[in-house]
Amino acid sequence: MRKGVVIAGFGGQGVMLVGELLAEAGMEENKYVTFLPSYGPEQRGGTANCHVVISDTTIASPIVSKPDAIIVFNLPSLDKFEPTVKENGVIIINKSLVPREVRRNDVRVLQIDVQSVAEEIGSPKVMNMILLGAYTEIEKPVSLTTLKKAMSVILTGRKASLIELNEKALDRGAEIAKEFMGVI
Amino acid sequence: MGEKILMKGAEAIAEAAIKAGAMAFFGYPITPQNETPEYFSRRMPEVGRIFLQAESEVAAINMIYGAACTGTRVFASSSSPGISLMQEGFSYIANSNVPCVVANVMRGGPGLGDIAPAQGDYFQATKGGGHGDYHTIVIAPHTLQEEVDLVLKAFDLAEKYRIMVVLIVDGLLGQMMEPVEFKETVDVTKFKVPEWATVGQGDREDRIIITSLDLAPEGLEKMNLHLQEKYRKIEEQEVMVEEYRMDDAEYAITAFGTMARISKTTIELARSEGIKVGLIRPITVWPFPSKTIENRANQVKFFFDTELNAGQMIEDVKLALNGARPVYFYGKMGGIVPSAEEVLEEFKKHLGGQHE
Incomplete structure (x- = not known):
């Protein structure tokens, strides 16, 4: 098993946290993992992305040039990474901020109106976790249980109070993905 | 054997230096290695050691020089333009035969360049970026685990040969995260002051002087021959x-x-x-x-x-x-x-x- 994913959006949307959680969970499951963030004069509202690889064997290059999946938080990210996805790969989209359809027809696309779902859960802050839950359910690089365990490693101190809410969002994302896969 | 921890390269290098017994860190912030001094600033007080943010890289390298003269395990880090500022100190340290370890998390150059990953400092690192005939041992890890393992090795080499060891990584290795395992923690209570260290005359008959200066050409030639002899030995024995x-x-x-x-x-x-x-x-x-x-x-x-x-x-x-x-x-x-x-x-x- 080797899964390469690119997670991309605006700074402040929790793009890096999604990547870090995946990497931490992969490590918990004794897999090889790499997490490569874009870095630069980053700021809230600027673009940010990270590359994560989770694998049963050693990882040489941490650069994901042909991702198995991309998780897209905004329109510029779809424009940039849509052409890179592997054939039959997965594109998970934050529909609330991406006003266009995917142009390719050789990939699987799940659009989630994340904002409405987040409002149902009760906080706009968990949009990233809904997308992560959906991705994990479809691609299964790690289990949802390990992902939740990883959350307690990364969300500590003041952030620990957000774990329950985030777990709920992960589950909701996974449910949406299940429905989606049932349709295909 | 420790457990695996997911860490950023620039932090892993700092923890590795602490586990290797670095007693003091001197540096100055520069991207993409800011996480290194940040990490030291948090951890060094916890272990009762020295973290000092100098007023510039020129000051930092001379603090390293001074601390190294006392036989203390010292570590510094910077990125390309900062390393350029340190080159005078590199040269002085080389001819003074004192050990230390410096990490260069390389970014794009020349000049102020950018903060993205680059390997443009190879010439500077391997051919002697400062003046005079000198070398530092230069180690280039390619994974975070290797980076962590080689920090300890770097200190061992530095002290074995009384030489500066430079770790060159680039911004990508500095910024990425990967699981690392810290295999060994050096017991710093067992550190002994080396006999060449300038820690006061004490009961010694003669004062110990560490210098990179000899105004008599014959004397300076001797210093150079000593360096070259040391470099030949390193070339024979320490290639990895x-x-x-x-x-x-x-x-x-x-x-x-x-x-x-x-x-x-x-x-x-x-x-x-x-x-x-x-x-x-x-x-x-x-x-x-x-x-x-x-x-x-x-x-x-x-x-x-x-x-x-x-x-x-x-x-x-x-x-x-x-x-x-x-x-x-x-x-x-x-x-x-x-x-x-x-x-x-x-x-x-x-x-x-x-x-x-």
């Missing part, structure tokens, strides 16, 4: 190199650090197409593994060197081969990191229609 899939290789890629890592993926891609290519990866870029490269000259058809610069290590590869085989080059500058596929595409241009 990895040969990857070279056993049946018909072509050899040469690369260090991040580009070596990317090249390993290139090699998997190439081999899946039936192209037998391997990698020679210098772990120490000074001393350079010339013999390893020379030994493969008769086996492979050509060498393909790839770096994040305009072609720097390639000069050492060519020197090692002395014209025996062609050496081709592919490099990216300005902080652009090519994918394994791009490297493969460039590599295949030299196959001359074979394997197409």
Whole structure:
């Protein structure tokens, strides 16, 4: 098993946290993992992305040039990474901020109106976790249980109070993905 | 054996230095290694050691020089422009024969450049960026685990030869995260003050003087001969190199650090197409593994060197081969990191229609 994913959006949307959680969970499951963030004069509202690889064997290059999946938080990210996805790969989209359809027809696309779902859960802050839950359910690089365990490693101190809410969002994302896969 | 921890490269290098017994850190912030001093600033007070943010890199390297003269395990880190500022200190430290370890998390240059990953400081690091005839041992890890393991090795080498050891990584290795395991923690209570250290005359008959100065040419020549003798010994005994899939290789890629890592993926891609290519990866870029490269000259058809610069290590590869085989080059500058596929595409241009 080797899964390469690119997670991309605006700074402040929790793009890096999604990547870090995946990497931490992969490590918990004794897999090889790499997490490569874009870095630069980053700021809230600027673009940010990270590359994560989770694998049963050693990882040489941490650069994901042909991702198995991309998780897209905004329109510029779809424009940039849509052409890179592997054939039959997965594109998970934050529909609330991406006003266009995917142009390719050789990939699987799940659009989630994340904002409405987040409002149902009760906080706009968990949009990233809904997308992560959906991705994990479809691609299964790690289990949802390990992902939740990883959350307690990364969300500590003041952030620990957000774990329950985030777990709920992960589950909701996974449910949406299940429905989606049932349709295909 | 410790457990695996997911860490950023720039933090892992700091923790590794602490576990290796670094008693003091001196530095000045610069991207992409800011996490290193930040991490030290939090951890050093916890372990009762020294963290000091100097007023500049020039000050920091001279603090390192001073602390090293007392036989204290000292560590500094910076990134390319900051390392340039430190070069005067590097040269002084070299001729003073004091040990220390410095990390350079390289970014795009020249000048202020940018903060993206680059390997453009190879010449500066391996040929002596300061004045005079000197070398530092230069180590170039390609994974975070290797980086962590080599920090301890760097201190051992520094003290064995009373020399500065420079770890060169680039922004990519500084910023990425990977699980690391800290295999060993040095017991700092067992540290002894070396007999050459300037810690006060005490009961000694003579004062100990550490200097890089001798105004008498004969005296300075002697100092230089001593350095050169030391360098020859290091060249004989301390070369570290990895040969990857070279056993049946018909072509050899040469690369260090991040580009070596990317090249390993290139090699998997190439081999899946039936192209037998391997990698020679210098772990120490000074001393350079010339013999390893020379030994493969008769086996492979050509060498393909790839770096994040305009072609720097390639000069050492060519020197090692002395014209025996062609050496081709592919490099990216300005902080652009090519994918394994791009490297493969460039590599295949030299196959001359074979394997197409």
